[in-house]
Amino acid sequence: MEAGQISGTYGELSGFSVPVSGEVREKKLLEVCIYTVTTGWTQVDLVRGSRLHYTQDWTLISDANDHRSFRNILPSGPPTPVSAELLSRRSPVGHLRAVVRETGGHQLLEIWDPHGLRKCLDLTSLSKHGRVYDEAQFGCLSWSDCENKVLYVAEKAKERSSDPVSTTIFTDRNVYREDWGEALTNQSVPVICVVDLRSGTLSVLEGVPSDVSAGQALWAPGGQSLYFVGWYHEPFRLGLKFCSNRRSALFRLDLNGNCERLSEDNVSVSCPRLCPDGSTIIYLQGAVFGPHSQCLSLQQMDLKRMKTSTLIEVVDRPQTGEFAGVYEALASCCWSEDGQRVVFSSACRNYRDVFVVDRRSKKVSSISDKSVRVYGGWKLLTIHRDLMVVCCSSPNTPPTLVRQHTLLETDMSEPVKSYDFHWTSLDVVPSPEEDNSAYSGLDFGAVLVKPTTSLTEAKIPVVVFIHGWSYVRRLGPLEKTTTKKQIQYFSLFVSSVNYRGSTGFGQDSILSLIGQIGSQDVKDVQRAVLTALQTDPALDPKRLAVIGGSHGGFLTCHLLGQYPDFYRAGASRNPVINAATLLGTSDIMDWRYTSVGLQFSYDQIPSAVALTTMLQRSPITHAAQIKAPVLLMLGAKDRRVSPHQGLELYKALKSRGSDVRVLWFPDDGHSLSRVDTQADCFLSTVLWLQQHL
Structure with a gap:
């Protein structure tokens, strides 16, 4: 294919919409109950070079006395564009x-009520x-x-001197201000803010410990206190x-500034969620330090007795076909x-269920219906009265x-298109000499994607995709990434390897890579291939290429160097190349x-041995x-893996006359997620493989 044809194919693939949120409202009318399912979607627009956001509604009708039985699902109406919304949340009654909303440099x-805009x-x-946070980490509404x-979370206002002749304001603006690293560079000191809608007053709450950054807040019943997660920053x-x-x-x-810690000390906590009657709160809990993506436990706290117990334990080594542990954030609505x-x-081996x-x-x-694996990736968007979207x-x-209810599923929207690929999940067992004696007996997996029919009589070239450490590319990834589009594009065999250390295989597998x-x-990827x-x-076997990003880029370069006669080409996105020189520039120096x-330890000074x-x-x-x-x-703005690594x-x-090319993106970070960046990466990677395979 020519570059123009490849760009056209990319335009088709990037145009698919992805559902990212959902909410359900109900209304009883005589003998029926009407459910309105509103979903939020995102879509890439290559003309604007940006991501569009819109909502779409479905109407479900059930008997008033039997909300588990639906009479009909009405077709969805046209999408409603959403403009400049940072956060959005419907009230409890609905x-x-x-x-x-962000507009004209203001937030x-x-x-809004059924008659229009009530207050602004x-x-x-x-x-x-300062600026209100989105929901990427601290933010909430x-x-x-x-x-x-x-309530919501925003950046603390910068202090200004009241003395008109003071020079403090000029000296303070140059003082270094810590932030929370990659993709959170403008988030340093979050504060919890409350708006009283009756009086129209805005208050920044006091009482949060000075060594804690607050986020993911939610109201307690009664509206006189709230719960939040605090990350220690000292x-x-x-x-x-x-x-x-x-x-x-x-x-x-509470609103008077009285604060108390409810969970254990020296653990990690996230995703607090109150049960419908407000008597219990659940949250995810994990270990401090170690791998930055681990198997988590699910804790539940009885708020009347103030007693905490473990609802789901960390799964060290799941048996075949069994639940493998919790690895992902909870949906905002997750209670029956x-x-x-x-x-x-959560991830479960090569799947998400x-x-x-x-x-x-x-x-x-x-x-998830495992009897027929039509889909490899399942993700809960919301749940209401046991109706799951x-x-x-x-x-x-x-x-x-x-739409899923009492283990019955119905498609609410037909897939836009299905491609003529065959995919399967592969379980791989390391050879005896590759077994880890400290965690013996572990296996791993891979996702294999292949065109159903070959375009020619010749053998099919192979591209190996390698994910980074912090997540695993499973069957049916929900992220609208360049990799997903490349898988859908290539008329060749694709192997995406979930090496030992990937999430979804138990905590032992993760720890085995330390x-x-x-x-x-490296050996796991090679064994899978x-x-x-x-x-x-x-x-x-004579036409193989390897591609990866972050730790996957690290492995890509390792494979090219350790097996120099095996691979014909490689493409690497923000790779770790020299962990020793990366130590002082990465925002996660603990992981190094x-x-x-x-x-x-925080006070560690690098030694020659290290x-x-x-x-x-x-x-x-x-x-x-x-x-x-x-x-x-x-x-160029990568805070996790400095671009100087590449x-x-x-x-x-270059010093050895090798064939190497660099694409430099001055306005992008570690994920290379800008719309124009992804398009450039896709086209360049396809042309690179076409040239060398």
């Missing part, structure tokens, strides 16, 4: 909606705080049950994005109607909506120690052996 709080506050002009108050902040291993706790704060069950999405845990028996069961997808099917990076994970080649004679098996160990585990030590052409894609490999390869 007649009001709060929206934080507004709008309250210019939060920026009030000057009580919560209604009190009386619907008279709304002695200094470490990167928080994609890191569930930061010391944090669950707190309760009776408050006795919690529904959540929806699970329910019964609080009485503590039994976890899967809701679920997003489903697979490598050959764009995301679609499914101290083994650059060795165990060899297994695929042995099981499918249609694959071409942990990954190579060393203990981390730096040597990091260097020995790095791809730069194999750079001289790399023969394959290498494409490097680097984000440049270090670029210089090493």
Whole structure:
């Protein structure tokens, strides 16, 4: 294909919409009950070079006395565009909606009722705080049950001197201000803000401990106190994005400034969710430090007796076919109607499934239909009166909506298109010499995608995709990433490897990679590729390429150097190249120690032994052996893996006359997520593989 044709294909793939949120409202009319399911969607617009947001409604009709039996599902109406909304939340009764909107450089709080705009506050002009946070980490928008108050989280206002001749304002603006790292560079000191809708007053709450950054807040019943998660930021902040291993706790704060910690000390906490009657709060809990993405436990706290118990334990080593643990954030609405069950999405080996845990028996069961694996990825968007709205997808099917109730499912929206690919899940067993003696007997997996019919009689080339450490690319990833589009595009065999250390295989698998990076994970990827080649004679062992980002880019470069005669080409996005030189520039310096098996402490000074160990585990030590052409894609604003890591490999390869190309994105970070960046990466990667395979 020519570049123009490839761009056209990319335009088709990038145009698919992805459901990202959902809410359900109900209304009883005589003998029927009408449910309105409103879903939020995002879609890439290449003309604008931005992401569009819109909502779409479905109407479900059931008998008034039997809301489990639906008479009909009416077709959805046309999408409603959503403009400049930062946060949006419907009130408990459902007649009001709060929206934080950005317009003209100002942030507004709008309250809408069935007749239109009821109230609007210019939060920026009030000057009580800085910018309001979105829901990426700290942000929230919560209604009190009386619907008279709304709370949210914003950046603390900068202090200014009241003395007109003071020079403090000029000197303070140059003082270094810590932030929370990659993708959170403008978030430093969050504060909880409350708007009283009756008086129109805005208050910044006092009482949060000075060593804690507050976020993910929600009202307690009665509206006189609230719960929040506090992340400890002393002695200094470490990167928080994609890191569930930061010391944090669950707190309760009343409007008079009285604050108390409710959870254990020296753990990580996230996603507090109140049950429907307000008697119990659940939250996720994990270990501090170690791998930044781990298996988590689900805790429940009886708020009357103030007693905490574990609802779901950390799963060390799941048995075949069993629940593998909790690895993902809880949906904002995740409780059953009776408050006795919690529904959540989580990784399970090569799949993502929806699970329910019964609080009485503590039994976890899967809701996803495994008898027919039409979809590989299931994600809960919301639940209301046991009506679950679920997003489903697979490598050959764009995301679609499914309505699920009492283990029965109905498609609410037909997939826009399905591609002529065959996909399957592969279980891989390491060879005896590759087994980890400390965690013996672990296996891992891979996702295999192949065109149903070959375009030619020749054998099919193979592209190996490698995910980063902080997440796993499963069947049907919901993220609208370049990788997903590439899988849908390539007329070749794709192997996405979930090496030991990937989420979804138990905590033992994650811990097994500590101290083994650059060795165990490299061998796992190679073992998966060899297994695929042995099981499918249609694959071409002489035309293989490898692609990955972050830790996946680290493995990409390792494979090119450790197996120089095996791969024909490589493409790497923001790769770790030299862990020793990365130590002082990464926002997660703790991981640089942990990954190579060393203990981390805040007051640690790098030693020669530590730096040597990091260097020995790095791809730069194999750079001289790399023969394959290498494409490097680097984000200049990357706080997690400095773009100079990629440049270090670029210089090493250039000095030897190797074929290497760098794409430099001055306005992008670690995820390379801008619309124009993704388009450039896609086109460049396809052309790179077309040239060298």
